[in-house]
Structure formats: C-alpha cells, structure tokens
Amino acid sequence: MSDRPSTPILDKVRIPSDMKGLTDAQLRQLADELRAETISAVSETGGHLGAGLGVVELTVALHAVFDAPKDKIIWDVSHQCYPHKILTGRRDRIRTLRQKDGLSGFTKRSESPYDPFGAAHSSTSISAALGFAMAREMGGSTEQGLGDAVAVIGDGALSAGMAYEAMNNAGHEGKRLFVILNDNEMSIAPPVGAMSSYLSRLYAGAPMQELKAAAKSAVSYLPHPFQEGARRAKDLLKHVTVGGTLFEELGFSYIGPIDGHDMEQLLSVLRTVHARADEPILLHVITKKGKGYHPAENAADKGHATAKFDVITGKQAKAKSNAPSYTSVFAESLIKQAEADSRICAITAAMPDGTGLSKFMDRFASRCFDVGIAEQHAVTFAAGLAAGGMRPFCALYSTFLQRGYDQIVHDVAIQRLPVRFAIDRAGLVGADGATHAGSYDIAYLANLPGFVVMAASDEAELVRMVATAAAHDDGPIAFRFPRGEGVGVDIPEDAQPLEIGKGRMIQEGKGVAILSFGTRLQEVMAASEALAARGIVPTVADARFAKPLDRDMILKLAADHDALITVEEGAVGGFGSHVAQLLSDEGVFDAGLKYRSMVLPDIFIDQASPSQMYDVAGMNAEHIEAKVLDVMGVATLSQRA
Template sequence: MSDRPKTPTLDRVHLPSDLKALSDAELHRVADELRAETISAVSETGGHLGAGLGVVELTVAIHSVFDTPRDRLIWDVSHQCYPHKILTGRRDRIRTLRQKDGLSGFTKRSESPYDPFGAAHSSTSISAALGFAMARELGGAPDPALGDAIAVIGDGAMSAGMAYEAMNNAGHLGKRLIVILNDNEMSIAPPVGAMSSYLSRLYAEGPFQELKAAAKGAVSLLPPPFQEGARRAKEMLKGMAVGGTLFEELGFSYIGPLDGHDLDQLLSVLRTVKARATGPILIHAVTKKGKGYGPAEQAADRGHGVSKFDMITGEQKKAPSNAPSYTKVFAQSLTEEAERDDRVVAVTAAMPDGTGLDLFAERFPRRCFDVGIAEQHGVTFAAGLAAGGMKPFAAIYSTFLQRGYDQVVHDVAIQRLPVRFAIDRAGLVGADGATHAGSYDIAYLSNLPGFTVMAAADEAELKHMVATAVAHDAGPIAFRFPRGEGVGVEMPERGEVLEIGKGRVVREGSGVAILSFGARLKEVMEAVEALGARGISPTVADARFAKPLDRELILRLAAEHEALITIEEGAVGGFGSHVAQLLAEEGVFDSGLKYRSMTLPDIFIDQASPGDMYAVAGLNAGDIEAKVLQALGVERLESRRA
C-alpha cells in the first residue's frame, strides 16, 4: 500500500460530476495523478496499459465537460478504459481488473451506468453512438433523458469498414453526433494501409497544422464577424495542403489535428463543441500510446498488453516457460513449410505479433500480409489468393474470425477455395473474458459443406496439422489451437501429413471410451489416471477431425464400449453434436449405448484464470472423471451401498 502513488486531487473525485467543481489547474493535477494510479493498478493486475495511458488527458477532458452518464460515452474496443473506470466510481475495485469476480478489462453495460455500450472488438463505437443519437431524437429513455452521444475511436479501429458504414449513415442523417478520433499511429501493431498514410499527411502538412493550432481547432471560437472569413481561409489552405478531408466528404465537420495531451486545448475545443455543435462532428486528437511511462513508450507495442510488472523498471513478471507456446509452434512450422513451398503465404488482420506471423514476416516479408483491422476483407483477400493459385494461411483468433463469417461462407466455402484457417486462442482464454473466448468456431465451421476442421491435442499435433493444411488443396481447411504453452511433448523434426478424417487411439481400455477433440486431452489423461484407482480403465482416442468425422473409429468405439463420452473446448452444436448425429443415423442408440457430450456450457463465462474458467465450464480432469462415473452409474451404485 505504501508504494502506491499519492493522489490528493484524484482522491476528491469519486464520480465525473466531481470534476466540474475543479479548476483547470486542478484538472491538470487530476490527469497526472490518474496516470500514476493507472500505472500502479496495472502493475498489480496486468492488462492493457499503453492504450489507457494515451487517453488520460482526453478522459479527464471528456468527463469534465460532458454530463456522463446522461451523455453516452462509448470507447471503441475499450482497451483504453481503465482511467475511465477510475473516474466513474470504480477506483476501489481497479486492482481487481481482469480477475475472477473483478472488473472487466473492457467496458461492460452490467458493470456501470457509465458504460452505456460494451465493447471488446473494434470499430463498433460510431454505429452504437449513432444509435444513441437517433434514440435521443426519437424520445427514447426519457428517465434520464438521453444527452450527447460521444464515440472515441482509434486510428487502427478506423481502418475497419464498419466505421465508414457508420460515418456514411451519420453524415446522411445529419444529427448531432461527436466522434473523437484518438490517433496514436498504432493499434496493437503499427497501423497499415491508406488510412494510416492519410492521417499522417493530415498532421504532417505544416500550414494546415499551424492554422489549426492557432485556431485551437475550432473556427467557432472566433468572434462572429470573423468566422466566415476564417472558414474561407481554412478551406482554401486546407485544399492547398491536403486536398480536402475524407471526413468532411462524409458529412462530418472536422476539427484537428489537436494535441491529445494538451489538456487546455482539449478542454477549449470540447467546451465549444458541447455548446455549439449541431450535426456530426469529428475531433482529431493525436496522442501517444504509453504516454508518461518510459517502459511503455519504449516497448515495441507501446505496452499494449502486459503481465504484472515492476513499476520502477517496467520488467514484467512472467512465469518461466516449460514448453513452447502453441502460437510459436504454429509460426515456426509455417515458416518451415514456406521454405519448402513458395506458394505458402500468410494473412493477418492487425495481429502479426499475436498470431506469430511477425516471425514469418521476418523471413518472408513479401509473402506476409497485414490487412489491418479488417477480418472480412482478410478472409476474401485470402480467397482471392487461393483462387490465384497460392496457399494462403489466414491466421486469425477464433473470436475475431466470427467477424468474417459471411465471407467464410460465401467467398470461401461455397467456392470450395483452399484457404487455410489457423485459428488461435481456441477455447477459453482467461483475463479477456467472454468477449475473447474461442467458443464457437467448431460449430460455425463444421456446419459448412466441404470444410475440413481439425483441432490440435498438443504442440506436436499442431505441427502435423500445419503440414496437413499445406498439402490440402481439396477445399477450405481449418485447425484450431489454444492460447499459451504446449504440454511439453517431444516435437517431430518435420510435420506429418495426416490422413483427412482419421483420428488416433491414444490408449486402449474397456467399458467406457473417451473421444477428445482438441487440447483437453491432457485433462482426459489425468482423469484416466484417477479412474484407474477405481479399477476403471477407459479407452482414449484423439478425434483430430470434427469434419469429416472418423466414422469407422467412432462406430467401433460405440460398438465395443458400454459408454462413449466426447469432449471439446467449444459450444453446444459442435463436435459432440456431429457425433450424436452419426450415432443416431446408424441406429447405435438402439443398442443401449450411453452417450455423453462434454462441451462449453450455454453461458458467457466472465474473466478469470483459464483454470477457473474451465472449472466453471465443467471441463477439467475432475469433471471428466465425474462424467465417466455418472455414465457408468458408479455414483448411484455407491450411493445405494452407503
């Protein structure tokens, strides 16, 4: 406790309304203390540090000028919401961030009225804010009445098509709407694409920048007789410098670029906008991710996602690794395959580090494509690469692949194009909670005709599946793998091409068969060891494929055992449902087989450690042991004896 920063001015702020009683000089002190408090809290919990530090002044300015929660403030992605949470009545819980029963690492409607719209995926804020603005116009939520709608969106999130769909609609509707572009020249990875270049030109042009700075970014700050002349001068100079702005073509009044760390400038502009804005307006604030904390500013990702760290040195406190991470195994395996096959290419949607493709890009820069936060485009781009004779690997987290599902169906599956989907972060991922859980890909891919769907039981299997995907040209193929370290198995020197639709028996036994799909196999083997003490010796098989199913293996297991249990790290409707369909079609249930399917439950599971989340899901070794006993009727038998 003694190591925590002294924050006498921030201590006076319990809710945003308390900021209104402070002078501008005191607001400066609040911002300094808020930055220190954010660093201190995240050093204890880990989380998204750099994004929050980049918007400290912006957070203070917005909450001091506007009347939240009546005015709806929507943070895009909301990686940057920790300072916001501290100012909105949650400071006493800020050191529970991303922990079981603690604060979410993102905005969350059920957590606070100051979080009017939850977010953890990007580029949704303008659409949601426009919805609030139109609800206000139509008389929604009379108690309390809706006020302004304010969207804060990063330059990385602005690269996604949904943001432009929303801006196009907002410009057409013409209603009062405030969008703040938080331009830090960096999302999770350095930004890519024409939008990034466009924003760079906007604030690189000297005359335009000087005019904006002199006017504090708002013509309306000038006395009325001078405003029209200033507007003409602004338009003329803007046309000379940058050829007009995309935002104004979309119907938005544009203010900026502003220094997003100049609190006085932010307060001046926001006060003017609040008093005088009529239609949609975009405020362009240039910020620095990790601002005010040296280790974050100097980090390659500006301290985007960190574990617990030493506040003085910034050194993160990560446990030593006992096995390579699945992501690293994937990246190394893909790079090795690309050495042998020059048609192998890779696509990522703004996650080169997270998917491991930064390693691939170092070796093959011309064959690795970061398309920005644009999963829809990324999937169809990969489809075009496949149609053009390449072997594209679309490396996308399970939770993000959902965003490109229409393209997976129409542009890949229907055309039977051999796009290879490397699905990282499959299953429950821990501190990011329900928004990032890889729960649904088994179900939403296995129902597509012609799709091949695999899941790696360990890191060696992952290496085999990369090789299998390279060799597979018969249609789309996907392989999923979890976050974190492998299980420590011996690694082959080269991946083996697996026979499509064929599983493997890991252990022969009797009485009950456990058919695992994916990385719960380790938990299965722990359960089998415990069951051995009861004299129960299950057969264990690794399905490898959810589609096509290994019909021969499944029907043999059903015929030779009293009970069959399937296990997967996916939602209801996935692998187990396909097995049940097969068993029903073959009339196996008529023979009295006891079939059980263990899946993720039909709920959204909040943030916790992965182990705690799987305990909630009922997919740990003890749960598997209990399911076997229940299927065999052992618990009922012991109960009668007692």
C-alpha cells in the same frame, strides 16, 4: 498501500460529477494523478496499459465537459478504459481488473451505468453512438436519460470498414454526434495505409471556423514528434485528394489535429463543440500510446498488454516457459513449410505478434500480409489468393474470425477454395473474458459443406496439422489451437500430413470410451488416471477431426463400449453434435448406447484464469471423471469417496 501514489485530487473524485467544480489547473493535476494510479493498478493486475495511458487527458476532459452517464461515452475496443473506470465509481475495485469476480478489462454494461455500450472488438463505437443519437432524436430513453453520444475511436480501428459504414450513415442523418479520433503515434505512421493521408486535414468551412482557432490546430503547435507525423500525412494528402477530406465528404465537420495531452486545447475544443455543434463532428486528437511511463513509451508495443510489473523498472513478472507456446510452434512450422513451398503465404488482421506471423514476416516479407483490423477483407483476400494459385494461411483468433463469417461461407466454402485457417486462442482464454473466448468456431465451421476442421491436442499434433493444411488443396481447411504453452511433448522434425478424417487411439480400455477433440485430452488423461485408481480403465481416443468425422473409429467405439463421452472446448452444436448425428443416422442408439457430450455451457463466462473458467464450464479432469462415473451409474460411490 505505502507504495501507491499520492492522489489528493483524485481522492475527492468518486464519480464524474465530482469534477465539475475543479479548475482547469486542478484538472491537469487530476490527469497526472490518474496516470499514476493507472500505472500502479496495472502493475498489480497486468493488462492493457499503453492505450489507457495515451488517453488519460482525454478521459479527464471528456468527463469534465460532458455529463455522463446521461451523455454516452463509448470507447472503441475499450481496452483503454481503465482511467475511465477509475473516474466512474470503480476505483476501489480497480485492482481486481481481469480477475475472477473482478472488473472486466473492457467496458461492460452490466458493470456500470457509465459503460453504456460493451466492447472488446474493434470499430463498433460509431455505429453504437449513432444508435444512441438517433434514439435520442426519436424520444427513446434509458434509466439515466439520453444526452449526447460520443464515440472514441482509434488505435488502428479506422482500418475496419464498419467504421466507415457508420460514418456514412451518420453523415446522411446529419444529427448532433461526436466522434473523437484518438490517433496515436503508432497509427499515424506508416505502414497503417492510405488512411494516414487524411489525418491532418484541417477543417476550414463556416460555421465552425472558430473551432479551428480554438484548437490551435496548426501543425506548428504540435509537439515535435507529432509534427513529423502530421506533416507526412499532409504531404500524402496533397497527392490523393482534391478538395475536402474524406470525413467531410462523409458528412462530418472535421476539427484538428490537436494535441491530446494538452489539457488547455482539449478543454477549449470540447467546450466549444459541446456548446455549438448541431451536426456530426469529428475531432482529430493526436496522442502518444504509453504516455508518461517510460518503459511503456520505449516498448515496441508501447505497453499494449503487460503482465504484472515493477513500477520503477517496468520489468514484467512473466513465468518461465516449460514448453513453447502453441502460437510459436505454429509460426515455426509454417516457416518450415514455406521454405519448401513458394506458394505458401500468410495473412493476419492487425495481429502479427499475437498470431506469431511476425516471425514469418521477418523471413518472408513479400509473402506475409497484415491487412489491418479487417477480418472480412482478410478472408476474401485469402480466397482471392487461393483462386490465384497460392496456398494462403489466414491466421486469426477464433473470436475475431467470427467477424468474417459471411465471407467464410460465401467467398470460401461455396467456391470450395483451399484457404487454410489457423485459428489461435481456441477455447477459454482467461483474463480477456467472454469477448475473446474461442467458443464457437467448431460449430460455425463444421456445419459448412466441404470444410475440414481439425483441433490439435498438443504441440506435436499442431505441427502435423500445419503440414496437413499445407498439403490440402481440395477445399477449405481449418485447425484450432489454444493460447499459452504446449504440454511439453517432442515435436517432430519432419511432420507428415495426417490422413484426412482419421483420428487416433490413445488408450485401450473397456466399458466406457472418451473421445476428445482438442487440448482437453490432457484433462481426459488426468481423469483416466483418477478412474484407474477405482479400477475403471476407459478407452481414450483423439478425434483430430470434427469434419470429416472418423466414422470407422467412432462406430467401433460405440459398438465395443456401453457408453461414449465426447469432450471439446467449444459450444453446443459442434463436434459432439456431429457425433450424435452420426450415431443417430446409423441407429446406434437403438442398441442401447449411452452417449454424453461435454461442451462449454450455454452462458458467457466472465474473465478468470483459464483453469478457473474451465471449472465454471465443468470441463476439468474432475468433471470428466464425474461424468464417467455418472454414465456408469457409480456416481454415489464417487460421493462416498
């Protein structure tokens, strides 16, 4: 406690209503204390630091002017919500962020009435806010009542089409609605794209003329670093638009830009629009990601995601790696393939570092495309590249690939285009929780005709699967791999493509066979060792492919054993379901085979360490051991032991 910051005003604020009696000067001090408390908390837990620091003043101003939870403040992505959580009755738990049974790192409806809408994917806030606004207009209600709806969107989220779909709808409806564009230095500067050309256009039409003055929004009022970005955007604007901004064309009154770290400006503008608005308003606020903490401000990612760190130095307490990460193995393997094949190119959706493609981009800048937070576009763009004779690798997290599913079906699978999907963060990912878990891609890809679906059991297998995908031109192909380090196996220098639809035997045994798909193979082998101490030696196989299945191997396992157990890091409907369908079609169950599938349970699993999450899922080594004992009818022996 002695190392924690002094926060005399924040100590008196338990919920936002406690702020109503504070003077503007006290609100400014509250913001300073809130920033210090956020830094202190995240230093103990790790998490998304930079985004929250960038909206400290905005968070204080919003809660000072609006009346949450009656007014609905919706944070887009919501990785910037830590200061909001501190001000809304959760300060006493803020040091449990992203831990098992602790606070979520994102907004979560079940956690607090001050989180009216959960989020962890981008560009959803305006749609949700419009829903609240129209529910208010139609007489809907919530436990706290329905007041204003405020969407806070930024950090690149305007590169997603969903935001514009919502704005187009909101402009058509014409009802009172507030959209705060949180535009930080990273998103206003190139190479974000053409949208930057719009972000400094000043609203000039009646009847909101006074707001322009209230905002002090002329570029000369901005701090120097912001002036350059705003001037650049204004210069670009002259070349691409004639009369009115895009936002105004969509039906919004545009106000800004204003300095998002100037409490006087924020309070003045927010109070004015709160008192006078009767239509959709877009308030353009320029902020600095990582604001007020030098290590974050100076970091390349502005402190986007950190491990635990020392507050004084900013040095993060990251564990030493014993093996390369799966992501880095993928990136290096793809680079090697691209060196030998000029048709190989790569696409990511605003995650070049997270997917490892920043390394590929350094080596092959003209063959790597970051399309922004636009997974639907990424998939169809990749399909077009494939149709044009290229060999595209579309590298997305499993949870984000979900957003492009219609395009996967319609633009890729039906046309049988050879798009290669590199699916990172497969399985349970840890502190980001259910919103980021890669639980469903096996099921939603393996049901598509002509799709090849692979899962790497270790980093050597991942290298082989990259080679397999690179060589595969007969339709779409996907390979999945988890977050984190590999298992430390030797990586082949000259990896050869796998035979499509062929698995591999790992261990010969008898009685029961375990067929693993993905990196749970390590847990299967640990369970096998424990079973060997009981005199039980299971056969173990690595499926490699969920589609097409290795029919010969699976049917032989079924014929040679009394029981067959499948294990996968995915939801029901995936690999195990396809195996069961094969066994049923072949009449294997008529011969008395005992079949069990181990899949992720039919629940959303909250944040914890990956190992803890797999404990909840019942998919660690001890659970696999117990499943074998149960299917063999010796569970009681396990209990005695």
